Amino acid sequence: MSAAPRRAYTPGGKAAGLYRLREFGLAVPRFLVLPAETFDAALQELPVTPAGLAERADRLREFRLTGAEEAALGQVLAEWGFPQRPVVVRSSVADEDGATAAFAGLMDTFLNLTTLPAVLAAIGQCAASAYSARAVAYRQQKGLPLAARPAVIVQMQLAAEVSGVLFTSYPEYPLYQAIHAVRGFGEGLVGGHFNPQETYLRKTTGAVCGQRLTPQPEQYVASAAENGLQLAPVPAASQDSACLTKAQLAELHAIGERLERLTGRPQDLEFVVAESKMWVVQMRPITQAMPEVVVYDNSNIQESYCGVTTPLTFSFAQRAYATVYRQTMRVLGLPPTLVAAHETVVTQLLGLVQGRIYYHINHWYQGLLLLPSFSQNKADMERMMGLEEPVDLVQSRARSLPERLRMLPRLLLNLGRLLRAFQQLPKRIARFQADFQTHYARFYQLPLASLSGTELLTEKARLDAGLLEQWTTPIVNDFRVMMANGRALRQLRRSGLGHPEEFLHHYLSGDEDLPSAQIPRLMQALAQQVAATPGLQALLIELPADVHAQVAQLAPSFHTATQKFIQQYGDRAVGELKLETLTMRLEPRIFYQYLRNYLVGSAEPRSAPPSTTSLSASAEAELNQALLGHFWWQRRQTRKALTQLRDAIHAREALRLERTRLFGMYRVLYLAAGEQLVQTTGLATARDVFYLTEDEITSALQGQPAPGLREAVETRRAEFAGYAQAEVPARVTVPAPPIFAEEPAPDPESSPGQWRGTGCVPGIVKGESIVIRSPEDNLDVAGKIVCALRTDPGWAVLFPNCRAVAIEKGSALSHSVILLRELGIPTIINVPGLTRHLHSGQHLRFNGGSGELQVLALAEDEVVEADGMRVESGVAP
Template sequence: MLLLPHTPAAVRRTYTPGGKAAGLQKLQELGLPVPPFVVLPAETFEPRLQPLPTTPEGLAQRSNELRSFQLSASDAAALDHTLASWGFPERPVVVRSSVADEDGATAAFAGLMDSFLNLTTLPDVLAAIGACAASAYSERAVAYRQQKGLPLAARPAVVVQRQLTAEVSGVLFTTYPEYPLYEAIHVVRGFGEGLVGGHFDPQETYLSKATGAVCGQRQPLQPEQLVAAPSGSGLCLAPVPPNLQATECLTAEQLQNLHEAAQLLEKHMGHPQDVEFVVAEGKVWLVQARPITQPIPEVVVYDNSNIQESYCGVTTPLTFRFAQRAYATVYRQTMRVLGLPQHVIDGHETVVTQLLGLVQGRIYYHINHWYQGLLLLPSFRQNKEDMERMMGLEEPADVVQTRVRSLPERLRMLPRLLLNLSRLLRAFQQLPKQITRFQANFQTHYARFYQLTLPTLSGAELLAEKARLDAGLLQQWTTPIVNDFRVMMANGRALRQLRRSGLGHPEEFLHRYLSGDDTLPSAQMPRLMQQLAQQTAAHPNLRALILALPPDVHTQVGYLAPAFHASATEFIQQYGDRTVGELKLETRTMRLEPRIFYQYLRNYLVGPSSLSTALPGGGTPLSQSADADLAQALLGHSWWQRRQTRKALGQLRSAIHAREALRLERTRLFGMYRALYLAAGELLANTGGLATARDVFYLTEDEIDSALQPQKNAPVANYQPLVTLRKAEFAAYAQVEVPARVTVPAAPSFTAQPDLSSDASSVGHLRGTGCVAGVVEGEVLVIRGPEDNLDVAGKIVCALRTDPGWAVLFPNCRAVAIEKGSALSHSVILLRELGIPTIINVPRLTASLQSGQHVRFDGAAGELLVLAESE
């Protein structure tokens, strides 16, 4: 029996075409280019095989029977007629195996059965059919079956296909197992046996699965190829023409064709595919598609573009574990706000408890889990874009895709999704009252906590206070997280409205429009600090003391200027937890070490302030210019469009204002936990469990809990050896440079295409994203962490990252460049408010520049140029 191109589908379904033929049929059904073929199904050969056993002798008999197989006269005539329609014998054919369980999801049989190429006579074709079927019982094929635990009674089918004169042959993996965000394409010139047989070193190209863009290539010389033998069947070796040996085998258009085929196949096959193809007469033809049997690992993406703003650089085990627990606690509350049933919340526990990851001692977002959480909301794609913008991701990570659901599925899910959305919108409406209640509750706990005498508390009492903070504040954090959702969604909506209004560069517009809010805590801090600096003008001795900055400066100020000391103490009580790296529990803060407050104040005494003055009518020059641009852009638009645009902007401004106020409470909450853990460290140091109180930061929360509540009559545990090991481990991390995005598994190693735009002139010329316009020249101060020199007055500060603690430093900076940042981060909001020239996302900024160098800084263009000393 022959399954011919015109054989009805109903008839085809009654036969077994085998894995390879089934793949070819699927390619045809999808409209992909496939050379014509016919199939001899497994039922063609079964009469010869059924009476034979699967003993070693029986398997040998099966092979012999197939080798002597003769096609019936009618089938031979039908085959001859079909081949003639293809131009045979002038156009040769190929005979390939298609065993029933070949090319399956778990068993590929790659290269185990024989193929016969360049056949130009019917007798050769008929002989090849039997030999091809017999190869299903070759020694290697039988051994493979035994290894896989497959039945030894193979059911061979055979494909006869028109052979193309291959200019290029290749293999496409629609998902590259070593790095599943890529498609891999390996090619050689001539016939593909030179590639699949491992004879030649192929050219390699890796495409982004998301975009089809070339991510990397390796292009060794192609001096030889396999071509059709000029006389007889088979292939022979031939030189590649010299002008083609070093050139790319595939054109950009052919790469795009392969990418589109890969996308189509994965969508319809439901599994990554191993595809063989040839290029003939300039066209890409697919000649095989089978599942990739190698396990495809999950791609885990870690990104710290925005979170490093809060957790700069290398942290400690305690900070990471506490942050991980805090995020999980808040996320569970969010799911309850959305009204999700408990079984759904429980089902997301792995996601919730691993929203953060630790990479080389640095805290990263576990992006996969954040995306999976968004699947609980409608409009995944839109919310994904909004979240990526909020997180400051430099490029999206398409590791979690929204599944295309059928209409019945969507209708079943619609009520729940609408209910979730309505609950979220209702929570947005209730936010003003909820924020007031939240802050009142917070102040009650805050005031009570700092009335405690922590050094006098026992281990059990410290744990009780921690439980009180957990229950009273951390587990009641719903209001801030709902507002964060509001910021994310309001920012996306505002940008979409601005684009509809025709306003160019909407992100830059928002930078200006959102400036001018003097009531933000981050704006109030520097103004209060400036007022304190002005008070020293009438007290030269006080000013001199602060400039000298002795270790006990706060105590000396108390003797020298009691009234100023009281004002400074009040400032520290109000803002003492806000400092550079404030969410890292190990950070030394103004509350813990008042000398840090005077270090900040000193900047206001030695340099001019950059604090902007409000203009008549309110706002700043930046915000007023934005208002004018908006009015111009809205001219000619309908009343409804104007209203919706201004409404969206107003909602965004309100949400950001609330977010900044609530983040101050978050800073204070972390300050209370910091104080508790330091008290625990003092207690453990006094009892011999630790060498110093600050060693507590190298323990985890569980270890601290166990140390504070030891078992009855148990000796005091000595954690110092463990602390010593972890200190060494995290110190080593500080010497390693880690990119903002880390993927597991890591990207493959290959020689990428050279960047033709890079040359020697780029040395000393850095580029980033301009946020606040302004051109200045001056001295650079590089700051990588809170332990660095913070004398920023009059300097162009180049920082690895920034956070809210920088609020007291910014007014004295001439300009600020940030290696990693988000346009919606609170620090950039403040820089816009201050009108300080700012550039963010400057690659290798702090590695490329050194303190003391002079640069020309262009905030609009996003460029820094290192100046020669003579300039």
């Protein structure tokens, strides 16, 4: 024993943990350490042979302190209130509680010691346990030196009311903390005697994720007759109650998060509740490797890739995202070597989960680490992605002042580049669209059906180099949208608006020139021409399989107008970014199916969508009121942020149409490749090409098809058809979160026939529902409330004829919701389970303001005034 600084001695792993806990300011029972040097002399010159190890154990059992040391020990214990307050003797071997070797429970602990002779005897026995058979075997298994250097802790014993273990990261699922607790002394838990009460807390918030409150009929208490512990019944009133209060759970969560942050790794803590206080009695690293938690989320990307897709679409999308991401890094001025070092991240931004495309969220966050202001960019990205719950798997490292100063010139240069690119966007967008149109017109002049496999690959390379790899202008504008949206929300909060997201929904609804809205207006105009040709409307309502050919004979001028529309917008469709999707360009009958919705349900085609001017005007008045009393600078900055956001969104929607057309060109190209492979590899149909990957198609077109290509297609077709029957959540975590419920989880819809989501566009209507889960479903939406699993901009041709739209998943800034806002169609998003439990033909009461839907027994026709906007409601005849 010595009062000298502990670093001059070898206190052992367990004692080192206690010292650190005390340094961190946590409540630790008083203790003293007999360092390893105390016992070294007894072990000198003994070999590590089996006989030598046995001799070491014998000598330690016989070990005694000197008279002076015994006196010093007795004096310290007396200061603690000994023997009235018992003490504990615990091991602290030099390599115990290490990063790779815990020695958990391998050495002996002596509890409830109330006499000095008992303490002295326990010290020797505790040290000797470092050479017990189990401890030696453990060392052999771990490849550790067999010559252990034991130290011993003497610690004041607490009258434990509750004892437990806290894993600051649960090894089965590191996003949780795990707390196991029992009443009385912890031997009932660490010794495996009792089933503990289990509580799992979310690391980021401390919220309880799961509990098993096992009854506690017995506990270990200090023996009144002798050293050690004895069993005793838990009072009946406490046996079924929780061991730990909510306040104690919150305290443990805070302790765990703090210690993990301070130590830099997950910790295994032992704690005791005694004297109305939380004590920590041990800290050691968790030696078990923590699995990487990978989060896949499709809250936003499902808008573009709804439902189950195909291998070709996934491989193409994965490559496209990687290509665009590299361009993004170049736009931001990151060094090529830094971008190359993150190639694994870049090439795996997407994941395929049971046939569905998801964002690989970890990799998106890791990409953000390359940029300054990680926290702000992370929040902006989460908002744009529509993540319902943030993911805190990737954290930025706090940079030192010298590091920040070294980075400053590059950051300023990059910021200057980005701001300059923002200023140049109007000209850059015009040039980009002109260049795109040149490629677009040239492509559709190609005789694709007569090109060889090599020539098709040449045309693919031309699309790659000329368009996909020149996508910097849309990238810069997307960056402007993300930053402008975040900045606008922050400015609105500073201005005192307590609901900035809802405010933006209304404020942005005044842009009547939004490019996406032009398509339904053009279809509206075509619908109004139908009446000029006798018999044409009847033909379009009948919609025979050869309707396009019959229109050419019956109404040549209308057929020409149709062809012009398809040439310009024929790639717009539900699921338009999925290469396997049948579009108007590939199947003109789809155009007439869309057009048919404009011809049924009312006496004449709808002349215009409901006005959203009142929503915008109301938002403008609200903004004026909020800005009263603010300095002119704050007013100016808020309005500037809103203008920039509106302009950025307007430009983004225009550029999204070019993306749709680009994907349409690849779609046509790959179908031409499919025709080639039917002749050369034995594929059954050209559309089988969608069940191959890009690499497989390239090899086959080069004359090197993989063996069994046709069989692989059939296997994948069956596999992906099975995926279509599976229910997959919007967020998938690997490993999956554990399920702690003792009984099956209840159905999320506690009230049958009633749902609640997030209201985006206000309005109260009643009408017939039509449930759409995939593009192949019935699309006769005229006069109905559309209930969709997902939506994307291709739905633009359907929306004007809907009464309202409810979507299971979505973001308030998604493209489809932007369009619905512009059209003034009542909209609700994020309605869990809607398309599983609702059926087409049911009648609903729909409140786009509150986000509520309810199934009605009977249809009711009515007109409802809501939020200053007249909304027609009811079932069309």
